[in-house]
Amino acid sequence: MKRVLGNGLIVTMDANRTFFRGSILIEDDLIKAVIEHPKCNPVALKTEMAGHFGEVDELIDCSGMMVLPGLIQTHTHLTQTLFKGMGDDLQLMDWLQTKIWPSEAAHDEASNYISSMIGIGELIRGGTTTIVNMETVHHTNASFEAIREMGIRAISGKCMMDYNEGVPKGLMETMKDSISESTALIKKWHHTNSGLIEYALAPRFVVSCSEALLKACVALSREYDVRLHTHASENRGEIQIVRDRTGMENIEYLNKIGFLGSRTILAHCVHLSEVEMKFLAETETIISHCPTSNMKLASGFAPIQNLKEMGAKVTLGADGSPCNNELNMFMEMRLAALIHKGNQLDSTIMDAKSVFEMATIKAAEALGKEREIGSLEVGKKADIVTLDVTRLESMLVPFTEKNVYAQIVYNASNRDVRHVFINGDMLLRNSNLIRHSENEMFEEARKTIRRFV
Numbered sequence: 001m002k003r004v005l006g007n008g009l010i011v012t013m014d015a016n017r018t019f020f021r022g023s024i025l026i027e028d029d030l031i032k033a034v035i036e037h038p039k040c041n042p043v044a045l046k047t048e049m050a051g052h053f054g055e056v057d058e059l060i061d062c063s064g065m066m067v068l069p070g071l072i073q074t075h076t077h078l079t080q081t082l083f084k085g086m087g088d089d090l091q092l093m094d095w096l097q098t099k100i101w102p103s104e105a106a107h108d109e110a111s112n113y114i115s116s117m118i119g120i121g122e123l124i125r126g127g128t129t130t131i132v133n134m135e136t137v138h139h140t141n142a143s144f145e146a147i148r149e150m151g152i153r154a155i156s157g158k159c160m161m162d163y164n165e166g167v168p169k170g171l172m173e174t175m176k177d178s179i180s181e182s183t184a185l186i187k188k189w190h191h192t193n194s195g196l197i198e199y200a201l202a203p204r205f206v207v208s209c210s211e212a213l214l215k216a217c218v219a220l221s222r223e224y225d226v227r228l229h230t231h232a233s234e235n236r237g238e239i240q241i242v243r244d245r246t247g248m249e250n251i252e253y254l255n256k257i258g259f260l261g262s263r264t265i266l267a268h269c270v271h272l273s274e275v276e277m278k279f280l281a282e283t284e285t286i287i288s289h290c291p292t293s294n295m296k297l298a299s300g301f302a303p304i305q306n307l308k309e310m311g312a313k314v315t316l317g318a319d320g321s322p323c324n325n326e327l328n329m330f331m332e333m334r335l336a337a338l339i340h341k342g343n344q345l346d347s348t349i350m351d352a353k354s355v356f357e358m359a360t361i362k363a364a365e366a367l368g369k370e371r372e373i374g375s376l377e378v379g380k381k382a383d384i385v386t387l388d389v390t391r392l393e394s395m396l397v398p399f400t401e402k403n404v405y406a407q408i409v410y411n412a413s414n415r416d417v418r419h420v421f422i423n424g425d426m427l428l429r430n431s432n433l434i435r436h437s438e439n440e441m442f443e444e445a446r447k448t449i450r451r452f453v
């Protein structure tokens with residue numbers, strides 16, 4: 001299949017961060033050509049493209065659109081998408097113990113499947129093409145089925161919990177069961193669906209995991225070369241529990257048991273000492289900054305600017321639907337750019353360009369996938385988003401090297417996303433999902449949620 005995205009404003013995110021008017025040739029799963037040319041009318045575009053690429057299966061006119069690399073979110077919970085609106089305005093531990101854990105425990109295969117389906121639908125509609133996802137403890141196969149069917153690029157894994165700190169029975173497992181189920185899931189799903197699916201071991205957080213389980217995860221991640229994904233230092237109450245149990249700060253403890261490293265993704269990292277920040281930077285641990293979640297659960301302001309200055313790998317995520325209540329990367333980019341300026345009284349930090357890098361090429365680099373995704377360059381996988389920049393609210397001045405990122409980070413919204421490609425497959429056309437009916441998914445999800453409320 002040969003498709004051309006013609007006449008768009010291409011924001012490449014290549015090494016020189018070039019952007020220009022031009023066209024992209026997608027052939028099968030790859031970007032085969034990226035060319036620059038002057039803006040042309042629809043008739044001239046056909047002739048121009050035929051001259052460059054010969055016969056193609058489809059030419060999509062992207063006039064009035066920016067063409068961006070697919071967005072990368074490094075922390076989500078598809079399993080919780082059904083539960084948005086079920087736990088607003090609560091403290092973290094209260095929110096977890098009275099709302100989220102009991103709801104997750106009540107999942108069955110069908111409810112976890114539809115929760116993932118609508119979550120992925122929302123992500124794709126908002127231009128997210130890659131996720132790092134934490135499931136619930138059970139029914140992980142159902143979520144992987146949804147990931148496979150919807151075609152999103154995902155690093156995902158079952159949640160692991162074997163330590164009793166207010167954990168409901170339905171989510172408690174023994175270390176042995178947790179490890180053997182995870183191993184079976186690795187064997188079944190890691191590097192499947194044309195490489196779109198990878199496995200990640202996902203112990204929930206230190207509070208709900210025994211040291212033996214955490215250490216077994218480290219060993220398993222080395223054995224199968226899979227990632228580790230957990231929550232860390234999100235909340236003061238959480239780090240106090242870890243301090244009482246281990247006599248150490250949370251990140252210090254994770255470092256001591258060998259949990260940190262370039263394979264590891266830690267969500268939040270809000271409350272950190274200087275030493276802990278150094279550990280994170282030195283071990284090349286990936287940090288997933290979730291600004292909406294941190295504000296909604298009143299976790300605090302993560303020291304993102306400091307971490308970046310120390311060379312730590314900082315990326316972005318929406319977290320789960322109940323603590324957000326969207327899975328909208330444009331919102332996360334906007335908040336990441338704004339909240340730290342306000343908190344540190346410095347409007348020069350977290351500029352739009354560096355925030356967009358965190359959502360694209362820097363996230364790809366952090367995940368070791370920069371040769372595949374994160375920018376629009378020849379030879380990379382065709383994970384591409386087009387963004388309408390002709391709304392009445394859009395910027396009016398000509399785009400320059402400086403303000404092009406301001407349009408994306410400060411002005412654009414998920415509703416401006418028009419077309420989405422993942423691995424060369426067109427999954428969103430004119431803001432409509434192609435593979436599944438949005439109405440049918442919504443009705444199914446609405447029926448399912450009745451059982452939970």
Ligand SMILES: [Zn+2]
Nearest residue numbers: 231267319320
């Ligand atoms: Zn989370």
